[in-house]
Amino acid sequence: EIRVAEMERRTKEFIQRSGFEMEEERQKAREERTNLKREARELEAKVEEEMRKRVKGLEEKLQGSMDGKAEELKLQKLERDLISRFDSKEQKLRQELKDSSEDFRDKTEKIIQELKDRGGEVETFVQRLKELLRQL
Secondary structure: OHHHHHHHHHHHHHHHHHHHHHHHHHHHHHHHHHHHHHHHHHHHHHHHHHHHHHHHHHHHHHHHHHHHHHHHHHHHHHHHHHHHHHHHHHHHHHHHHHHHHHHHHHHHHHHHHHHHHHHHHHHHHHHHHHHHHHHO
């Protein structure tokens, strides 16, 4: 009976010790799981922050690129407008020059004609004058 009681006692101690050890292992496992969850959240936050920084950098580069492209397009439009205005003014000046040339040609022909007409009058006057001088 003493041996049976001793065996029962040892068995109870073993069960208690095993229970304590299992409880300790469960506690360690809970702590490890808690630590892993915390590390996972920290890593996730770190990765998320890094991604935000990268996205922001890319957005800034893209915005800079878009601003540069917009400025380039604005300059191209301005250049086209200036060329168009220049061409328009050049065409207007050419037309004015052509009109002036035609006016000048017309006036020159008119003056030449008047000189011819007057030249004829002068010749007539000179001939009459010669006749009058002969008669004298």
